[in-house]
Amino acid sequence: MGSFHEFSVPYWVGKVDGHDEYQDTILELIEQSPAAPIENEETYEREWVDNNMKKTQIAKGDFYVNNPKPEYAVFLFEETGIREQMEAIMKDLGYKGINVDAIWFQQYYGTDTHSWHIHNRTHWACVYYVELPDDAPPTTLLDPVSKETIEPDVSEGDLLIFPGQVLHTSPPNESDDRKTVIAFNMVCSGACHPPPKSK
Numbered sequence: 001m002g003s004f005h006e007f008s009v010p011y012w013v014g015k016v017d018g019h020d021e022y023q024d025t026i027l028e029l030i031e032q033s034p035a036a037p038i039e040n041e042e043t044y045e046r047e048w049v050d051n052n053m054k055k056t057q058i059a060k061g062d063f064y065v066n067n068p069k070p071e072y073a074v075f076l077f078e079e080t081g082i083r084e085q086m087e088a089i090m091k092d093l094g095y096k097g098i099n100v101d102a103i104w105f106q107q108y109y110g111t112d113t114h115s116w117h118i119h120n121r122t123h124w125a126c127v128y129y130v131e132l133p134d135d136a137p138p139t140t141l142l143d144p145v146s147k148e149t150i151e152p153d154v155s156e157g158d159l160l161i162f163p164g165q166v167l168h169t170s171p172p173n174e175s176d177d178r179k180t181v182i183a184f185n186m187v188c189s190g191a192c193h194p195p196p197k198s199k
């Protein structure tokens with residue numbers, strides 16, 4: 001019979017460089033971007049979460065929209081310094097470089113919520129809070145060993161980076177104001193074995 005042993009895996013919180021300068025442009029580009037509601041009936045039913053019947057309901061987003069190169073994403077990664085900022089953060093952890101391989105936006109209104117989930121096939125999940133009203137809840141993470149929930153202290157303009165396999169949720173918005181996030185998946189590069197060749 002095995003058991004889990006613990007070691008430190010961090011999450012990162014900090015302001016996106018230049019957020020105040022770029023916020024309006026990013027919101028405008030999001031406004032022009034094709035979007036659709038994000039709805040998912042799947043619930044996460046475990047005894048250690050108290051809101052286990054919560055389903056995903058997000059008014060606007062492009063997770064399910066076929067738009068491989070949205071303009072807000074091109075602007076964010078080619079016209080601002082966020083890529084360099086993230087490279088520096090990951091170098092501090094010992095990685096060589098980064099690859100962003102999925103990016104999407106989500107706009108929450110009213111009691112919109114995103115149920116517990118993980119990000120498949122990625123090292124790090126990233127959330128840029130383009131708009132975060134003071135009374136909107138932050139992303140909540142679940143410590144996989146202790147089963148305690150963690151609420152990172154984030155505010156508008158912040159970037160949150162956490163391991164993609166960590167369960168997390170966006171609790172009901174509860175705010176009258178809109179919450180806008182750009183989420184993306186990041187894969188780090190470094191010394192590693194290449195994937196096995198397919199037969």
Ligand SMILES: [Fe+2]
Pocket residue numbers: 117118119125168183
């Ligand atoms: Fe997520």
